[in-house]
């Protein structure tokens with residue numbers, strides 16, 4: 001299926017879960033186009049707040065840059081505000097929230113979720129993906145030095161600026177993020193499985209292959 005094709009839908013509320021580097025951001029952007037519902041990435045919201053040095057950014061900066069989870073009360077408050085905005089009435093894709101059982105409990109008091117997609121990828125592959133990840137500091141276009149390299153030596157094809165690596169994509173920080181994932185986020189996979197909401201997707205392959213698997217499964221489940 002073409003990623004720009006629209007799927008006929010009413011309100012769809014989806015969560016994407018997966019280790020760092022599994023493709024949550026990429027897949028939720030494709031789903032956003034396909035279902036015409038907003039993608040809500042707590043990581044993006046926090047990074048923007050850090051860059052703009054807002055009060056939220058100041059509270060979150062050390063946690064994010066060192067690969068620790070931001071405290072639950074901060075991200076839960078942020079999501080409560082975001083889900084009350086008008087554009088969420090037709091549904092949404094949560095990318096990177098919830099990440100702890102307390103966050104899942106708080107979310108269940110706010111909305112009923114239709115499906116939780118777990119992007120499954122083993123740690124070796126995660127490390128290869130994260131180590132090569134770069135983006136343009138101006139337009140934000142994502143690249144991968146092995147799988148989607150720029151045409152000219154680490155520079156953006158559109159802006160010609162030197163590509164940058166996320167502060168938290170450095171090796172030591174990646175290890176901390178994977179530790180947080182195993183400790184705090186893997187338990188919520190069981191949490192949603194017990195509630196029969198879980199859809200497991202093999203996240204290996206190209207972004208289009210993974211996307212096709214997701215859409216086929218959602219359609220099969222009438223979501």
Ligand code: AMP
Pocket residue numbers: 020042043044046063064065067068069070071075095096097098099100103168177
């Ligand atoms: P991401 O872009 O989803 O990989 O998130 C980047 C970083 O933002 C994470 O490593 C955490 O420090 C922070 N973060 C994002 N979402 C959450 C969340 N739901 N709970 C706690 N911290 C979060």
